[in-house]
Amino acid sequence: MPFLEDIDIAFIEPCVADPGRVRLYAEPSRDLAEVLPYLNAVINHATYNKDGPSLTFMKEFRLITIYPRRITMSKAQNTTDAWQVLDWLKDLINDTYDRRGSITPVHGVRWRPTALQIYEWLPRTNCKACGEPTCLAFAVKLLLGERTPQECEPLFLPEHASLRRAFFEIVAAFGYPAPPGYPAPPGT
Ligand code: SF4
Numbered sequence: 001m002p003f004l005e006d007i008d009i010a011f012i013e014p015c016v017a018d019p020g021r022v023r024l025y026a027e028p029s030r031d032l033a034e035v036l037p038y039l040n041a042v043i044n045h046a047t048y049n050k051d052g053p054s055l056t057f058m059k060e061f062r063l064i065t066i067y068p069r070r071i072t073m074s075k076a077q078n079t080t081d082a083w084q085v086l087d088w089l090k091d092l093i094n095d096t097y098d099r100r101g102s103i104t105p106v107h108g109v110r111w112r113p114t115a116l117q118i119y120e121w122l123p124r125t126n127c128k129a130c131g132e133p134t135c136l137a138f139a140v141k142l143l144l145g146e147r148t149p150q151e152c153e154p155l156f157l158p159e160h161a162s163l164r165r166a167f168f169e170i171v172a173a174f175g176y177p178a179p180p181g182y183p184a185p186p187g188t
Pocket of ligand 1: 126127130134154
Protein backbone atom coordinates (compact mmCIF):
# COMPACT_ATOMS: atom_id res chain seq x y z
CA MET A 1 0.00 0.00 0.00
CA PRO A 2 1.44 3.44 -0.89
CA PHE A 3 2.24 5.99 1.83
CA LEU A 4 -0.34 8.39 0.39
CA GLU A 5 -3.41 6.88 -1.27
CA ASP A 6 -5.41 9.95 -2.27
CA ILE A 7 -5.52 13.70 -2.56
CA ASP A 8 -9.02 15.14 -2.98
CA ILE A 9 -9.94 18.67 -4.03
CA ALA A 10 -12.07 20.19 -1.26
CA PHE A 11 -12.60 23.75 -2.51
CA ILE A 12 -11.91 25.57 -5.75
CA GLU A 13 -12.34 29.24 -6.69
CA PRO A 14 -11.07 31.78 -9.23
CA CYS A 15 -7.47 32.69 -8.45
CA VAL A 16 -7.31 36.19 -6.94
CA ALA A 17 -3.82 36.75 -8.37
CA ASP A 18 -4.94 35.72 -11.87
CA PRO A 19 -8.73 35.49 -12.40
CA GLY A 20 -8.25 33.43 -15.57
CA ARG A 21 -6.87 30.61 -13.43
CA VAL A 22 -8.05 28.72 -10.35
CA ARG A 23 -6.96 28.40 -6.76
CA LEU A 24 -7.82 25.30 -4.76
CA TYR A 25 -7.57 23.52 -1.46
CA ALA A 26 -7.04 19.77 -1.41
CA GLU A 27 -6.96 17.23 1.39
CA PRO A 28 -4.42 14.37 1.52
CA SER A 29 -5.66 11.06 2.88
CA ARG A 30 -2.98 11.09 5.61
CA ASP A 31 -0.79 13.47 7.58
CA LEU A 32 2.20 14.62 5.52
CA ALA A 33 4.29 16.32 8.22
CA GLU A 34 7.01 13.67 8.35
CA VAL A 35 7.70 13.75 4.61
CA LEU A 36 7.99 17.55 4.26
CA PRO A 37 11.74 17.84 5.09
CA TYR A 38 12.46 15.05 2.58
CA LEU A 39 10.42 16.80 -0.09
CA ASN A 40 12.39 19.95 0.70
CA ALA A 41 15.53 18.01 -0.18
CA VAL A 42 14.26 16.74 -3.54
CA ILE A 43 12.27 19.77 -4.80
CA ASN A 44 14.39 22.59 -6.19
CA HIS A 45 13.53 26.07 -4.93
CA ALA A 46 11.28 25.10 -2.02
CA THR A 47 10.70 26.85 1.29
CA TYR A 48 10.23 24.70 4.38
CA ASN A 49 8.64 26.53 7.29
CA LYS A 50 9.17 24.36 10.35
CA ASP A 51 6.80 26.48 12.42
CA GLY A 52 3.85 25.64 10.13
CA PRO A 53 4.97 23.19 9.23
CA SER A 54 4.59 23.80 5.53
CA LEU A 55 6.50 23.44 2.28
CA THR A 56 6.01 25.96 -0.54
CA PHE A 57 7.35 25.76 -4.08
CA MET A 58 6.60 26.63 -7.70
CA LYS A 59 5.53 24.01 -10.24
CA GLU A 60 6.08 26.03 -13.41
CA PHE A 61 3.62 28.95 -12.92
CA ARG A 62 1.63 27.31 -10.11
CA LEU A 63 2.33 28.10 -6.46
CA ILE A 64 1.86 25.07 -4.21
CA THR A 65 1.95 24.84 -0.41
CA ILE A 66 1.82 21.50 1.39
CA TYR A 67 0.66 21.44 5.02
CA PRO A 68 0.32 18.24 7.05
CA ARG A 69 -3.41 18.01 6.34
CA ARG A 70 -3.95 20.42 3.45
CA ILE A 71 -2.51 21.34 0.08
CA THR A 72 -3.16 24.68 -1.62
CA MET A 73 -2.48 25.45 -5.25
CA SER A 74 -2.74 28.84 -6.93
CA LYS A 75 -2.76 29.70 -10.63
CA ALA A 76 -3.71 26.24 -11.86
CA GLN A 77 -4.98 26.51 -15.43
CA ASN A 78 -8.28 24.79 -14.67
CA THR A 79 -9.67 21.82 -12.73
CA THR A 80 -8.16 19.28 -15.13
CA ASP A 81 -4.75 20.86 -14.79
CA ALA A 82 -5.13 20.85 -10.99
CA TRP A 83 -5.97 17.15 -10.90
CA GLN A 84 -2.98 16.34 -13.12
CA VAL A 85 -0.63 18.28 -10.85
CA LEU A 86 -2.10 16.63 -7.73
CA ASP A 87 -1.52 13.21 -9.33
CA TRP A 88 2.09 14.20 -10.03
CA LEU A 89 2.44 15.42 -6.46
CA LYS A 90 1.02 12.23 -4.98
CA ASP A 91 3.54 10.17 -6.98
CA LEU A 92 6.37 12.48 -5.88
CA ILE A 93 5.35 12.19 -2.22
CA ASN A 94 5.15 8.41 -2.39
CA ASP A 95 8.46 8.09 -4.24
CA THR A 96 10.17 10.43 -1.78
CA TYR A 97 8.77 8.55 1.20
CA ASP A 98 9.93 5.21 -0.26
CA ARG A 99 13.45 6.59 -0.79
CA ARG A 100 13.67 8.52 2.51
CA GLY A 101 16.42 6.21 3.80
CA SER A 102 18.76 7.57 1.13
CA ILE A 103 17.67 11.22 1.33
CA THR A 104 19.09 13.68 3.83
CA PRO A 105 16.13 15.75 5.07
CA VAL A 106 16.52 19.52 4.80
CA HIS A 107 14.89 21.71 7.43
CA GLY A 108 15.96 25.11 6.17
CA VAL A 109 14.73 27.63 3.63
CA ARG A 110 16.04 26.96 0.13
CA TRP A 111 14.02 29.54 -1.80
CA ARG A 112 12.49 32.94 -1.23
CA PRO A 113 9.84 34.51 -3.48
CA THR A 114 10.67 37.61 -5.49
CA ALA A 115 9.03 40.96 -4.82
CA LEU A 116 7.07 40.55 -8.05
CA GLN A 117 5.65 37.25 -6.80
CA ILE A 118 4.55 38.90 -3.54
CA TYR A 119 3.17 41.89 -5.46
CA GLU A 120 0.73 39.62 -7.32
CA TRP A 121 -1.12 38.99 -4.04
CA LEU A 122 -1.49 42.65 -3.05
CA PRO A 123 -4.42 44.89 -4.13
CA ARG A 124 -2.11 46.49 -6.76
CA THR A 125 -3.81 49.88 -6.49
CA ASN A 126 -0.69 51.84 -5.43
CA CYS A 127 -2.92 53.70 -2.96
CA LYS A 128 0.05 54.67 -0.74
CA ALA A 129 -1.92 54.00 2.48
CA CYS A 130 1.00 51.93 3.77
CA GLY A 131 3.38 54.83 3.27
CA GLU A 132 5.08 53.26 0.26
CA PRO A 133 4.75 54.81 -3.21
CA THR A 134 3.67 51.55 -4.85
CA CYS A 135 2.54 48.05 -3.96
CA LEU A 136 5.76 46.74 -5.49
CA ALA A 137 7.80 48.94 -3.13
CA PHE A 138 5.78 47.52 -0.25
CA ALA A 139 6.53 43.98 -1.46
CA VAL A 140 10.26 44.78 -1.58
CA LYS A 141 10.19 46.15 2.00
CA LEU A 142 8.20 43.12 3.14
CA LEU A 143 10.86 40.77 1.80
CA LEU A 144 13.53 42.84 3.54
CA GLY A 145 11.64 42.50 6.82
CA GLU A 146 11.06 46.26 6.99
CA ARG A 147 7.25 46.05 6.69
CA THR A 148 4.72 43.56 8.03
CA PRO A 149 1.96 42.02 5.89
CA GLN A 150 -0.86 43.61 7.90
CA GLU A 151 0.42 47.12 7.16
CA CYS A 152 -1.46 46.94 3.87
CA GLU A 153 -4.75 48.17 5.34
CA PRO A 154 -6.82 47.88 2.12
CA LEU A 155 -6.45 44.11 2.40
CA PHE A 156 -8.90 44.30 5.32
CA LEU A 157 -11.68 45.84 3.19
CA PRO A 158 -14.63 43.48 2.63
CA GLU A 159 -14.08 43.39 -1.13
CA HIS A 160 -10.60 41.95 -0.60
CA ALA A 161 -11.67 39.01 1.55
CA SER A 162 -10.39 36.35 -0.87
CA LEU A 163 -7.20 38.26 -1.60
CA ARG A 164 -6.61 38.78 2.13
CA ARG A 165 -7.01 35.09 2.90
CA ALA A 166 -4.69 34.07 0.06
CA PHE A 167 -2.08 36.75 0.84
CA PHE A 168 -1.78 35.95 4.53
CA GLU A 169 -1.66 32.26 3.80
CA ILE A 170 1.18 32.73 1.35
CA VAL A 171 3.26 35.09 3.46
CA ALA A 172 2.80 32.80 6.48
CA ALA A 173 4.06 29.88 4.39
CA PHE A 174 7.20 31.92 3.72
CA GLY A 175 7.69 32.51 7.43
CA TYR A 176 6.40 36.09 7.67
CA PRO A 177 4.05 37.02 10.53
CA ALA A 178 0.36 36.84 9.65
CA PRO A 179 -2.46 38.28 11.80
CA PRO A 180 -4.26 36.01 14.30
CA GLY A 181 -6.76 33.75 12.55
CA TYR A 182 -4.65 33.31 9.41
CA PRO A 183 -4.21 31.11 7.45
CA ALA A 184 -8.02 31.03 7.39
CA PRO A 185 -10.22 28.16 6.19
CA PRO A 186 -11.30 28.19 2.52
CA GLY A 187 -14.52 30.02 1.74
CA THR A 188 -14.22 32.46 4.67
S1 SF4 B 1 -1.46 49.98 1.26
FE1 SF4 B 1 -1.50 48.02 0.14
S2 SF4 B 1 -2.64 48.52 -1.73
FE2 SF4 B 1 -1.93 50.49 -0.88
S3 SF4 B 1 0.10 50.88 -1.82
FE3 SF4 B 1 0.47 49.82 0.11
S4 SF4 B 1 0.63 47.66 -0.51
FE4 SF4 B 1 -0.43 48.74 -2.18
